[in-house]
Amino acid sequence: MNVQFKKGALELCVLSKLLRKDCYGYELTDALSQRMVIATGTLYLILKRLRDDAYVETYLVESAEGPARKYYHLTEKGRKYQMKLKEEWMDFVQTVQEIIDESTSTR
Amino acid sequence: MNVQFKKGALELCVLSKLLRKDCYGYELTDALSQRMVIATGTLYLILKRLRDDAYVETYLVESAEGPARKYYHLTEKGRKYQMKLKEEWMDFVQTVQEIIDESTSTR
């Protein structure tokens, strides 16, 4: 799996997951791992950044299956950020697609 | 413009441009700059990597408007690499799109 492609896009994936419901770190890693390859510690760094920037808030919930789970909850600021990132991503993807298409179809 | 999104995708854009026709560095920078924001030196680094990996070959052509232009030509290896990268990119983009869609539509 191409490492570089994930730069920035992983953040959008995390934000999008949290848009739907609060999740804890391990749960997010697990869920995203089913769709793409990600290293174990990666999401924690992303989540830390998101929290430092007040895009998410956290709370602990005791678990019967291991250490307490740290849940991440999207703030209003985080929700807006997700929308902005999503738009930027989709714009960018479209631009790249156009460049790809031009080089093949029109030849 | 989100810097991170470009990681890896710029390479695909350059390869795609070269798929259509040989280009010189300044020309590529100029063309891509009309669609997205890129720093002046960026493409030269990408082109150097591509050449080091034998994805492109170069030749000089004298110009009446400045210093000689260094043209980049995609090799067979480069053409295959473009196809592979393109597929990886499109797969990845689709995965991200699914994750985004799930969090919004199904809520």
Place this chain on the structure above:
DNA sequence: TTGTTCTATATTTTATCACTAACTATTATA
């Protein structure tokens, strides 16, 4: 009961690598 091991979970540290910013250098032309 005690100790061991496994799983779930969180966190940290070091390294890598692509892009940015900001340069230098060269040729032709006005």
Place this chain on the structure above:
DNA sequence: TATAATAGTTAGTGATAAAATATAGAACAA
């Protein structure tokens, strides 16, 4: 001489990878 067209380099930044460490609970053996 200044400007535009062109090539190239260097230091820095920031996101992800890889590989640890840490802890709580469950299962199991001695």
